Amino acid sequence: MKDQTRRIPASRQREKPGQKTKWIGTDMKRVEDPRLLTGQGRYADDVSVPGMLHAATLSSPHAHARIISIDVSKARALPGVVAVMTGEAVARLTGPLPCFSNPPVEQRCVAIDRVRHVGEPVAIIAAESRYIAEDAARLIEVEYEPLPAMNDPRKAMHAIGEGVLHPARGDTNVAMHRNFSFGDVAGDFARATRVVKRSLRWARSGAQPLETCGAVSEYDSATGKFTIHVNSSMYNYVGWLLAVTLGVPVHKLNIIPTIAGGSFGSKLFIHKVPVISAVLARETGRPVKYLEDRSDNILACDHHGSDRFYDCELALDHNDKMISMRCKVIDDYGAYFQFDIGHHGNALSQITGPYQIGSVEADITAVMTNKCQQGAYRGFGSEVSNYVMERMVDAACSEFGLDPVEFRRKNFIKPEQFPYFIPTGNLYDSGNYPAVLDKALQMLDYDGWRNKQKEARKEGRYIGIGLATCQERSVFSATEFWMLNHEAGFALTSSPEGVKVKIDPTGNAVITLQAPFWGNSPETMATMILAEHLTMDPANISVTYADTDSGIAGTGPGGSRFTVMVAGAIVSASQVIRKKLFLLAAHLLDADPSEMELFDGKVRVKGRQGAEKSIADLAMMAHFFRLSFPDTPEFDTGLDASCTYDHPLTTMPSEDRKDLGIFYPIMGHMCHMPVVEIDVETGKVKFLDYVAVHDCGTIVNPMTLAGHVRGGTAQGIGSAIYEEYKYADDGQLLNANFADYILPSVNEVPPNVRVGHVVTPSPFTEYGIKGGGEGGRMGAPPAIASAIEDALKPFGVKADFLPLTPAKLRGLIRQATANQ
Amino acid sequence: MKPWPFEYHRANSIEDAIATLGRHGEGARLLAGGQSLIPMMNLGLATPDLVVDVGNLSDLAYVLVEDGVLRIGALATHNTIMEADASASACPMLVVAYHSVAHHTIRNRGTLGGNICHADPASEMPLVLTLLDASMVIRGARGERVVAAGNFFIDAFETEVEPAEMLTEIRIPAQAAGEGYAFEEMSQRKGDFAIVSAGCRLSIRKGQMTNVRFGLTGAGAQTRRMSVVEAKLEGAGPDDRLLAEAAELAVVNSDPSDDIHADAAYRLDLVRTMSRRVLAAAVRMTAKQGAL
Numbered sequence A: 001m002k003d004q005t006r007r008i009p010a011s012r013q014r015e016k017p018g019q020k021t022k023w024i025g026t027d028m029k030r031v032e033d034p035r036l037l038t039g040q041g042r043y044a045d046d047v048s049v050p051g052m053l054h055a056a057t058l059s060s061p062h063a064h065a066r067i068i069s070i071d072v073s074k075a076r077a078l079p080g081v082v083a084v085m086t087g088e089a090v091a092r093l094t095g096p097l098p099c100f101s102n103p104p105v106e107q108r109c110v111a112i113d114r115v116r117h118v119g120e121p122v123a124i125i126a127a128e129s130r131y132i133a134e135d136a137a138r139l140i141e142v143e144y145e146p147l148p149a150m151n152d153p154r155k156a157m158h159a160i161g162e163g164v165l166h167p168a169r170g171d172t173n174v175a176m177h178r179n180f181s182f183g184d185v186a187g188d189f190a191r192a193t194r195v196v197k198r199s200l201r202w203a204r205s206g207a208q209p210l211e212t213c214g215a216v217s218e219y220d221s222a223t224g225k226f227t228i229h230v231n232s233s234m235y236n237y238v239g240w241l242l243a244v245t246l247g248v249p250v251h252k253l254n255i256i257p258t259i260a261g262g263s264f265g266s267k268l269f270i271h272k273v274p275v276i277s278a279v280l281a282r283e284t285g286r287p288v289k290y291l292e293d294r295s296d297n298i299l300a301c302d303h304h305g306s307d308r309f310y311d312c313e314l315a316l317d318h319n320d321k322m323i324s325m326r327c328k329v330i331d332d333y334g335a336y337f338q339f340d341i342g343h344h345g346n347a348l349s350q351i352t353g354p355y356q357i358g359s360v361e362a363d364i365t366a367v368m369t370n371k372c373q374q375g376a377y378r379g380f381g382s383e384v385s386n387y388v389m390e391r392m393v394d395a396a397c398s399e400f401g402l403d404p405v406e407f408r409r410k411n412f413i414k415p416e417q418f419p420y421f422i423p424t425g426n427l428y429d430s431g432n433y434p435a436v437l438d439k440a441l442q443m444l445d446y447d448g449w450r451n452k453q454k455e456a457r458k459e460g461r462y463i464g465i466g467l468a469t470c471q472e473r474s475v476f477s478a479t480e481f482w483m484l485n486h487e488a489g490f491a492l493t494s495s496p497e498g499v500k501v502k503i504d505p506t507g508n509a510v511i512t513l514q515a516p517f518w519g520n521s522p523e524t525m526a527t528m529i530l531a532e533h534l535t536m537d538p539a540n541i542s543v544t545y546a547d548t549d550s551g552i553a554g555t556g557p558g559g560s561r562f563t564v565m566v567a568g569a570i571v572s573a574s575q576v577i578r579k580k581l582f583l584l585a586a587h588l589l590d591a592d593p594s595e596m597e598l599f600d601g602k603v604r605v606k607g608r609q610g611a612e613k614s615i616a617d618l619a620m621m622a623h624f625f626r627l628s629f630p631d632t633p634e635f636d637t638g639l640d641a642s643c644t645y646d647h648p649l650t651t652m653p654s655e656d657r658k659d660l661g662i663f664y665p666i667m668g669h670m671c672h673m674p675v676v677e678i679d680v681e682t683g684k685v686k687f688l689d690y691v692a693v694h695d696c697g698t699i700v701n702p703m704t705l706a707g708h709v710r711g712g713t714a715q716g717i718g719s720a721i722y723e724e725y726k727y728a729d730d731g732q733l734l735n736a737n738f739a740d741y742i743l744p745s746v747n748e749v750p751p752n753v754r755v756g757h758v759v760t761p762s763p764f765t766e767y768g769i770k771g772g773g774e775g776g777r778m779g780a781p782p783a784i785a786s787a788i789e790d791a792l793k794p795f796g797v798k799a800d801f802l803p804l805t806p807a808k809l810r811g812l813i814r815q816a817t818a819n820q
Numbered sequence B: 001m002k003p004w005p006f007e008y009h010r011a012n013s014i015e016d017a018i019a020t021l022g023r024h025g026e027g028a029r030l031l032a033g034g035q036s037l038i039p040m041m042n043l044g045l046a047t048p049d050l051v052v053d054v055g056n057l058s059d060l061a062y063v064l065v066e067d068g069v070l071r072i073g074a075l076a077t078h079n080t081i082m083e084a085d086a087s088a089s090a091c092p093m094l095v096v097a098y099h100s101v102a103h104h105t106i107r108n109r110g111t112l113g114g115n116i117c118h119a120d121p122a123s124e125m126p127l128v129l130t131l132l133d134a135s136m137v138i139r140g141a142r143g144e145r146v147v148a149a150g151n152f153f154i155d156a157f158e159t160e161v162e163p164a165e166m167l168t169e170i171r172i173p174a175q176a177a178g179e180g181y182a183f184e185e186m187s188q189r190k191g192d193f194a195i196v197s198a199g200c201r202l203s204i205r206k207g208q209m210t211n212v213r214f215g216l217t218g219a220g221a222q223t224r225r226m227s228v229v230e231a232k233l234e235g236a237g238p239d240d241r242l243l244a245e246a247a248e249l250a251v252v253n254s255d256p257s258d259d260i261h262a263d264a265a266y267r268l269d270l271v272r273t274m275s276r277r278v279l280a281a282a283v284r285m286t287a288k289q290g291a292l
């Protein structure tokens, strides 16, 4: 519903979409690949410093217990062991870990007094080798007094006394309860003709990067300064908080990024690992490497995914228009609460999906249990609300006999309605949902598959065609970190991205980014955009990553923001350089700067044949020939620019939070259509086809975007069919290894996810780019659930929980057959 | 995830390996391809204080047919066996079943000897070797003994091989010409250990099934040949109703338990389905071969 009282800031777009481009929009090969594919990337574990020690942790075998005593004497006595520190010893040198909730939930890198989940560090060791460190860990004797383990948030939320994880925060495990209501929910439900209800379940899974979190720390006692190499993101944004934890002034900590071997969100902001290595470095006076092993990462990475129970209702009017939705959600946050309920901010940014739904209510209860805490995982909680929205749409269709394609089409926000405010106050900048749907239907040959499905059913085969039309919010604004909390602690509003661009004397460029490589293609993207803007050859551009000493403001990848934000910063920097090039060239060519243009790596005077200077010539002049130019400051030596780009479109939430403001507006969209066949006797799901059409605005590189879509889809398949952390009643994690935590392999993922694109440029970002980093995982789960339900229609099976493992699916079929 | 401290000895002969095991006693473990032992050591599930590496004994890596018997050296890798002409000609069922065992890289290092000495109850080869009437050659300080597969597997992770002994060879009688065989399994992913697997061999003579071998994994505590099912089929004509009844009999004789991947009810469903499928496939295969 368009609300005129809501303000849309003016667009700051400088580079318009639709211009003729040379690089943007091409399948340029990734510039990162040669060194990565030849094994020459430098990951955290490749960092080696003379005299370096290796750390290991002793982790808690209990989910919830008091620590009565710790005896480290045997461990200390083991030859090769240099330091053993308990939580108490660590607490003498460090404060709590950074936490973004308010009031904060105190978390220490090594537990003191009480352990709250299996795998939580209880003691840390630095030794001459990791082997010795682990041997030492086994020699530490800890006496625990077990406390009741909280495994089910629906029970944990009622626990008091011994079962409460953080008594200091009150006698409850409810970390936060909030009710958000936008628009006239009660009125809309009262006037609804039909209402569909579902209880939906989204199980906990995790990102599983190939490389775990790791850090190498050095402490220089002469200067009192720490240097930490770490594979974390966001260090140029909130990395300074680690200095606070380490008890040193912020300028006494330099964080040097290493490339990350996969993150998918889970390395958004690594705090425990660098602090453990740093405190041991300080204690021992030697550099210390701490690299999580697989168990550490699975059990204690602080970045498990969402774990939610929904009760949901969707109201339809007499025209089969969706008019309102309300849901109660219980979210199992685990033992700590580092990001508050930011995951639900993600959900609320697009909770009504691509549909015109006038009101919405979300009642959110965040509960603490004895599990690893939630963090970021591709989608950051909005993948769950996509699943919920699409499940409700499918539920309405199946319950009321509506056609899933036409029902969606009818309820879509129409292309002419953009920019469009959804009830929560977030704005969708642009979109063309019918075009995406049509393209997917056509690419899949929807009617053809419906026929094949009919034929197959005659032979007793069960083919299902899935459909999900969902949003991919991109480019978060910092307001989402705190706006769901009425008593926000630190109500920040900046989420900038900076770049430095330097043209060297020979005319080549170095771009410095403020966030690390973490599996995406930041170098390729930055190279393409600068090459475009300065008409340079990409081969003459290289990309590097700033440490915090030299870095400027930068938030880093996350929430599918990096390409949009870096593009903005590069355009700014490039404009500065362009201006200087024009100034220099104009002086040398006896023209006015306004007459100049860039063409093919040269600056020339418009319309004057032969009057041109190459960027290389001008760069040499700019660096070494100061006396060739007038003695005014704009001609001062050098050719570089440092620029920061702020969020292109964001506003403050209202005081009463009836309006959350614009916080996640650069809105992508997707339509996923899998075709599956189910062996109803074994519950095995096989993919026969898979089409994914995405609209992420102007595409910088279709090839790398398709890689994102396919990889995300593979992870979505994991969430839909295979992956779940299985915590037992006593809080033990039963599948904390890759034999039992089932990740889909190449055999379980369709050989060809056919990717299509529709381009609806953003009116607010440079070139009209939107984010596209999380899409696959945000669309595949509801699409697969829908395909499974479609295949099993003859049994009336409902895909109301994920993952639908073969055993679970067969169970549903067995039940349905018994009931028939 | 590092192993506990251990000593390492690289054996230069079978005799050396056995003597070292004998000298050291219970805490010693043989290391073949390491695809089961090393992960167990890294997870702290196995904590040997001496590892005797026999991986170098390449003279135990053979696969050959001799006098109608497929002879496999204990250190032949899964892939060597799977790809050997000798296997394909003498024991095609082995090759078929191998398509369900692990992944290429694992099969490149893992050995059949290590696999069956490890005796994971979910492992395919113990079942297949049992159905193929294989026998195992075990060498100790006092010489060699030959144990039939049916007696070799004692319990989950427990075999006839004593701590100071070594398996040296697996012998499999060649399958009869014209016999039908089938192997099927359900696993979550390709290459995973089976939740339930089923195997069957049979011949059809004068319209009657004979030499029926049938068995399952995942149907109970350990690998089992199901003689009641075999008895029901032996001598009978292969009609669909009978095969379905045989599959039902397999269900009745199974007592699986729950684990994190599958509950017992699911396993029973799979027992029924896998049994029916392998029986039907084996019958179909004999029919096809008969027509040739």
Ligand SMILES: Cc1cc2nc3c(=O)[nH]c(=O)nc-3n(C[C@H](O)[C@H](O)[C@H](O)COP(=O)(O)OP(=O)(O)OC[C@H]3O[C@@H](n4cnc5c(N)ncnc54)[C@H](O)[C@@H]3O)c2cc1C
Residues within 6 Å of the ligand: B029, B030, B031, B032, B033, B034, B035, B036, B037, B038, B039, B074, B075, B100, B101, B102, B103, B106, B109, B110, B111, B112, B113, B114, B115, B116, B117, B118, B122, B123, B124, B125, B161, B165, B166, B167, B168, B191, B192, B193, B194
């Ligand atoms: C990812 C993965 C997937 C797998 N999937 C499957 C699967 O689907 N099906 C399956 O069956 N297996 C699977 N395996 C296990 C694989 O088959 C192993 O190779 C096999 O179990 C062990 O063989 P190995 O040579 O590696 O033995 P090792 O690991 O070296 O040894 C295994 C055990 O056998 C003992 N041993 C080895 N050789 C001898 C000998 N000659 N005499 C006496 N004792 C001996 C060792 O002491 C040890 O106790 C998988 C393994 C992995 C890592």
